[in-house]
Every structure is written in C-alpha cells, then in structure tokens.
Amino acid sequence: MNLPKPSLRVVFLLAVLVPLIGAFLWLALTSGPLAPVPVTLTTVEMRPVTPTLFGVGTVEARYTYRIGPTYAGRVRRVEVQVGDRVEAGQLLGEMDPVDLDDRVAAADAALRRAESGVVAAHAQVGDAQARRDFAGAQVARYEQLLLSRTASEDTAEAKRQEAQVAEAGLALAVANLESAEQDLVRVRAEREALVQQRANLRLIAPVDALVVSRDAEPGSTVVAGQSVVEVIDPSHLWIDVRFDQLGAGALRADLGARIALRSLPLDTLPGEVLRIEPRSDAVTEEFRAKIAFSTLPEPLPEPLPRLGELAEVTVALEPLEPAPALPNAALHRRDGQLGVWVLDDGGPRFAAVETGARDLEGWVQIRDGLASGDRVILHSRVPLRPGRRVEIVERIPGLPR
Template identity: 40%
Template structure:
C-alpha cells in the first residue's frame, strides 16, 4: 500500500470515528441527556378550578294526591309552564260531594238548634230575673207583715226553680253551640279534603315529567307531576378533591354547556355540598346561573371553570415540571450542566398550566420540563438544554 492509499485510509477512518462519536454524543448514551427546560419566574397568577357537572334545579316538587284515588282529569303535560295555585289535575272524589252535602245539612241543622237554644236561654234569663225580683219584693212584704210566710216560701221556691232552669238552658245552649262548631269543622274538613283531590301547583314553575294518565289509580303520596322552579337552575359540578382547596361561596364561574359550546355563561358558586363521592374522590359544588338561558334542559352536561382569587408577585413554573413522588411534589433543576431533584411546596395552579411555588425554588432557576432521552434522570446526570420555554 503506497503513501496516498494509507493517507486516504486514515482520513476515512478519522471521519468515520468522528461521525460515530458525533452520533453517540447526539443520540447515543455517551453525551449528556437532552432536556427541555424553563426558568422560574415571578408574576401574577389567576388560578381556576375546572369541573364537569349537570344542569339541575335546586327546587323540585312532586305533585300527587294525599290519599288513594283514581285520576279523573289532567290539564297539563311535561314542558308546560304553570302558575302558583293553578289546578294541574283532579282525582275522582267518589262520594265526597254527597258527604259534603250531608255535612252542610248537618251544619245548617245545628245552627238552627243553636238559635232555638239561644231563644230559650233568653227566655230563661228573663223568667229568672223576674222570679228573683219577686222573691226580693215578697221578702220585704213579709218583713212588714203584709203577707204570710207560706206565700214568701212559694215565691222563693219559684226563684230557685227559675235559677235551675236558667242553668239547664245555659248548658243546652253551650251544647248546641258545640254541635255547631263540630258540624262546621266537619264541613270545612270535607271542603279541604276536596281540595286534596285537586292537584295544585305550589309555585310558578315548569312541569318536567307527567308520570300517570287519566284513569290510573294512585296511592297516597305517589307523584303524578314533577315540577321545578326554573329560577333555581344550577350546575351540580364535580371537583377533584385535590383541587378543591380555595373554592368558596360567591366566587364567579364560567359555564359552557355541551349543547352550546359557542356561548360562555356566567355563574356564581351558590352551595358547597357536604357530601362527596368516595369512589371518584370528588366534591360537589353547585354553581347557579347569573342569567338563565332560554334554551336549557335538565341533565345537560356543562364544563365549569371557577375563578379563584388572584395571587400576585408569586414564583411560578410550568405544571409539566412538577413530578409527584411518594406523595411529594418534586422538580428537576439544572445546575452547572447537571440535573438535581428538589422538593418543592406548590400552591394554586392556573388553567394555562402554571403552578405557584411557595418554597423550594428561587427566581431564574432552571427546571426540567421534559427529558428527550430514553434514560431516566438521576442525581448529577449531565444534561443539555435543547429547548427552553
């Protein structure tokens, strides 16, 4: 092999070695691991909590008879708007009208008896007053010797009889008046019972379900109509328990119905339910509409974003940099070209992927977001930034 051939061989060998070395450095395991990183920054965070819920009504009413009966007529159907006091339907009262007529007749009869007893009482009072006056007058005449003792005793006996008759008449009048009260109570009870056979709307609302038809026999308490008050519509929202901290009554929210995703509706947190779902580890938050849209249906799914109080002048990093290890939040930071794991305490998080850092990091520190290499990061691993956010 001459000199030129040897030179060509060594040049090619060196080039091959450089290519292999460059490949191993860039894509192999010899070079630093390539990472995407970001700086720790300071600013104002506008945290939110996101949840998914369903449209429901706070005020629901089950309208049905208070006693067993057969439905006679129904006047409304599901989807109808009704007014407070409006009759929605009637239950067959069977012989109730006849019983009301009998009760009314008994009331009128007792009132006549009471009037008769009143007249007898007035007569007894007059007779008693006369008898008592005569007894006093005859006693004075006896004292003056004008009449005999037998005549005085006769007048005194008449006065005692009149007094007894008055007492008996008073009792008879009171009994008659009690019969009037009893008959009136029975009559008004029958009238009220007739109202119980009327299915009446308790509020201005909307019928959302009609669960029986005319001719059906119902037991007491069985619902014929289900009503809601449309002014009390809200979204029962499920919030992850881990994100629930900071949610409070009165906070504003944005509601986007799945049936109309082009419109953002405003709402406020109206109730924090004390019960939760132990299976999904979620809490329930009821968000009412500020202005209820005209076209909305019970059971509609909705995306709800609750706005938490702003956090000013706070350190933050992208949420992607946070790794949860054994229940603790940690981040990988880059120092002098090497990766180190740090324990951090995080606060609120925003919908655009920012997380508040309470302790563990300083301004302008570099945190690793993604590791482009297949190998896992370890303490002191050499890294190289290939992109920064």
Template identity: 35%
Template structure:
C-alpha cells in the same frame, strides 16, 4: 575471458522486492499510530457530542395575568325539584299540564272525581246551619228563663215582706221562694243548653273545614313557577294517596352538580366565578358561580361535590345532561411556570428542575405552588431572577453542559 554469471530475471526481481525486518516494524508502527489517532478522534467526538457540544433547550417565559382554574365534571340538576301528586285517592278527571310546559304558581294541574266529597262538604255545611239555628233557639230560651227568674225574684221579695207583717201566710211565702229556686234552675239549664249549642256549632265548623279541605285536595295546583319535567299518568287513571303524578322544577334553581378532585379543591369558596359548558352546546360557555360546597366528600372517588349556579343559563334545560365547569380560584399578576413533566424528584411542595444559568445547565430544588389547568406548576421559590427554566427535559442533560437557547424562547 570468462563471462560473469547472471541470475534469472525473476529471481533478481524477487530478491529486490522482499522487505527487510526493520522496514516491516516501521510500517506496523505507522499503522498503529494511525489507529490510535482514529480512536482518539472518535473518543473526542463522543466526548464532544455527549458532554461539550451545546445542546438545544426550550425555556419558559415569565407570564402575566395567569388564571388558576379548577375543573369539575358533573350533571345539570335543580335545587328545587318536586314530585307532586294527590293526598287523596281517586280517579283522574282533568289534566291541564304536560311534560315541558311552564306553569305559574297556583295554576290548576289536575283534578280528581270529587262528587262524593262535594256531597260530604254540603252535608257538613247544612249541619253548621243547623247548629247555628240551635244557638239562636237556645239563646231565646235563655232570655226567657232569665226574665222568668227575675220576675219570680221580685214576687218572692214582696211576699217575704208581707209575711213579716202578717199580710200573707207562711205557706204562700214558702211557695214564692220555691218558685224562685225553680226559675234559677231553669235559667242554669238554659245557659247550659246555649253552651252545648255553641259547642255543636264549633264542631260543625270543624267538620265543614275538614270536608272542604278534603274536597280541595281533589285539585292539584302548581306550588311555584315551574317547568313540568314529567307527567306519569293519563285521564281516567286510578291514583293512590301520595302517588307521583308530576315532576316539577323551579327554573331559577337550576345548577350543575360538579365533582372536583380533592387535591384541587383546597381553594374552592362559595361565590367564586365559574364557567359552565353543556355537552349539547359545547361551543358555548355560560357564566356561573359556586353556590354550595358539600361538607361531605365522595369517599370512594375522593372527590368533592360542588354546586355551580348558572347566572345566565339557556332557556331550555335537560336535567341529567353532562356538563363541565371551570372555577376561577385565583389570578396571578405574574408567575414563572414549569410543566409537571419537567419537575423531577417531587416531594410534596418541592421538586427539582433544570435551569439555564450563565449559558450552562444546572439543577435546582424549588418550591412549587398552584397548578394551572394545563398542568403547569407555579414556582414560588428557589430561583434567582436570572435563572431560566427548562421546559422539557432531554436526554444528554448534564450539570454544567453548555446550552443553546432557541431564538424567542427566552423570557
């Protein structure tokens, strides 16, 4: 009996493991399907992350009692500042004040050598006395001439009567009339002498006033209650007329000259309350008020010059010290504020902001008003009461996308 033919074991195994064409096609289809499922899942994840997943947002609250302030930077100045000196040239012989001193009105600050001018004043005083003596002398002469004229007039009347009756000659009557004419001329001359004497006295009085005025200008007095800011010369110095010796300020006139951006200066008014912060006292604030707003602005820096008077200032002042001012221009009882960074496509008083409405993002064109000191803008129109304002714009914002408002962030 013949034995069956057997294949080697290795060949049989190889023939058994080799897949058919149908099997390969089925396996490729399965792998392709799995790849499509993975891609779809990835796309779904991307869509979910980018468009459907709720995004966390921060919304602002409605605030109450919102102050609207304007910031200004400037320096400490004084409205009343005087650079004083002598009107007369001379040598300094007395100094009674120095930098930092407080002096009352009328206090003697300095004196020039006045001996020469004092002598001139004494000479003018003597001339006045001489003129007054001349008046008395000429007045006495006038009285004498007047009496003589009256006497001659009476004699002339009697002789004119006698010449008519033949009691005296015509020659005697003519002599009496001539004596009257001479007496009248003397009287007129005496009157002129008195007028000249009076004019001389007026001239002497004017000269005395001039010399005494010049003498008084050798002394320098404080024109008001002041603080001496600077003293420029020392004893023995030679001064020319008008040379500055002291710089004085009225401490009650100290204020801050602040420069305010023109875009923020529209609501400024005289009398508005303000706060002053000095660089040397950064931890303190001093009450003040707007005292003056210059009509002319700085053309280069586009800033308005505003003067803030300090109501309660420190006793020690330093002119030129840097100072900051905060001016209260308005106060809002209630306001909805949005940070400037969250306002898009701003055009004038309008801009676009993101809001949360019915749990989803929306874009709204709103009207914008005043700006707070920290850069937030007041929304004056364009929103419903239910709309909540997004405080910070994040990547991934899309209109209609659901949001998740953080706890405690909602108004």
C-alpha cells in the same frame, strides 16, 4: 522522486466527489441529524399564580315540587303536559272526589241545623231569664205582703220555690246554649275539614314553574304522597359537581366559576360556588359542591339547560403569593422525572424541578430547582437530549410563541 501523474479520469472523479462530499457535510450540519435544533427560551418570573379546580357535574333543579294527593284516590284529569310553563295557582289536575261532594252537602245541612239549635237555645235562655225575673219580682211582692200580714207564710214560701225553679230553668237554658254553640263549632270544623279535603283534590302549582314529569294519567289510582305532576322552578338551577380532594382544600363558597354545558362545549356561563357539601366520597376521593348559575338571561332561554345534563366546571381559587413560575410548556418528563432543559455551555442539560400550583394561563409554580431570572428552553422543534447542538431563535414556525 517522480510521482505518477494522475490520470484524467481520477481528476474528473475528484472534481465530482469533493463538491458532493462538501454538500453532504453542509446538509448534515445545517438541516440533517447533526444540525442544531432551533429552540426558544423563556425566563423564570416572580408572579402570583391563581390555582384552579376542575370538576364534572350534572344540572339539577334547586327547587323541585312533586304534586299529588294527600290520600289515596283516582286521578280524574291532568291539565298539563311535560314542558308546559305554569303560573302560581294554576290548576294542574284533579282527583276524583267520589262521595266527597255529598259529604260536604251533608255537612252544610248539619251546619245549618246546628246554627238553628244555637238560635233556639238563645230563645230558651231569654224565656228562662224572663221567668226568673218574674219569679223574683213575685217573691219580693209577697215578702212585703207577708210583713203587712195580708199574705200567709205558705203563699210566700210557694213564691220562693217558684223563683228557685225559674233560676234552675235559666241555668239549664244557659247550659243548653253552651252545648249548642260547642256543637256548632264541631260541625263547622268537620265541614271545614271536608272542604279542605275537597280542595286538596285540586292539584295547584305552588310557584311559576316548568312541568318536567307527568307521572299519572286519568283513571290511574295513586296513593297518598305519590306524585301526579312534577314541576321545577326554572329560575333556580344549579350543578352538583364533584372535585378531586387533592388541592380542593382552598375551595369555599362565593368563589367564581365558569360552566361549560356538554351541549354547548364552546360557550361558558358564569357561576359561583353556592355551598360545599359536608360529606365527601371516601371511595372516589372527591368533594361535592353546588355551583349556581350567576345569571340566566331574561326571558329564560328555550330550551333550558336540561336536568341531568353533564357540565364541566372550572373554579378559580384565591391567588397565591408571588413565587418563581414559568410556562407549563417548558416542563418535560425524562426517565420518570419532571424537569426542564437549561442551556449549559451551549448545550441542553436536563434539570429536575419540583412544581406547585398551576393556573389556566399555563403558568406553574417552581418550588425547587430554579430561581427567578433563570432562562430555560420553552420550545424545540424535536425532542432534546444532553449535548445536542441547539440554535436560539425568536420563534419556531408551526409552534406557539
């Protein structure tokens, strides 16, 4: 049987199409949708994981002093402005004394009068003692004269009566002296009270502090306990932080922390957990804790962390016992289930796992689903699916190692 001889045109088309089809198949199998996906592998390791807690809080002053009068009055002057640094004992302001200075002057006069009264009472006691001693001597003399019958009984009796009167006069003088001394104590106490009230009109800084609020101006009327100037101790700042109750059971005092202020998000400051508040928020399901700055540079920075500024706090808890762990990047969620991709007969297979604690280095504990030494896919250039061809490489360009 003789086959028809192919024409030159057919030969030419075959010569062109066969290489094109081969090139297309090569591209499809090497770099197209049928090409193997480059992947990197990692190994499940036995290692301790240090869980962390993350919370957001606000900067607050540990010691705040609201300085004001102890009774209602008018502000006479305020010597400081917001942002001023003050020293302990420095005058911050003063209240109008009204008639208090005159009352102190009157108390001074009353005190001097009471002191003179005490001096006069002492003199009266001395006079009464002299009269009593003289009367006693006269009684003894006339008793002797009565025995020698050179004085009458009436005369001796008169001398005894004079001695009794002198004794009563001495008792009266002593009583007057005690009364004068008590009156002096009362007047002195009243004067001290007025002087203390006058001193309380001077608003004094209790410690080296920073003025954060000026709540009243000269001429304003304030009531007892109302703040005129508010200052804080700038060397004692802390952060009031809220932590999610989930996983916060291991939180305790003295743990280290890292503080990132909202104004300086790229810098962190060292801190420590000072205390955990005894009450938690049942609505937000959060714990509250106080995080203190471990160190603040000397001299203190300008400006200080601003009160009320938001801060992000990370607390490293106690390390856990070594357990199977792998990098967090190997975990994926597929159909609502958390798991990893493992190689099964050359193809990827999704395996569900149960995870535990995580740390800041990106490691997560595996409680169930994997064992130490298992190799799983860490990174892939594109999302995987079961049965997809993969190619194991050392590193995928553009992705982290």
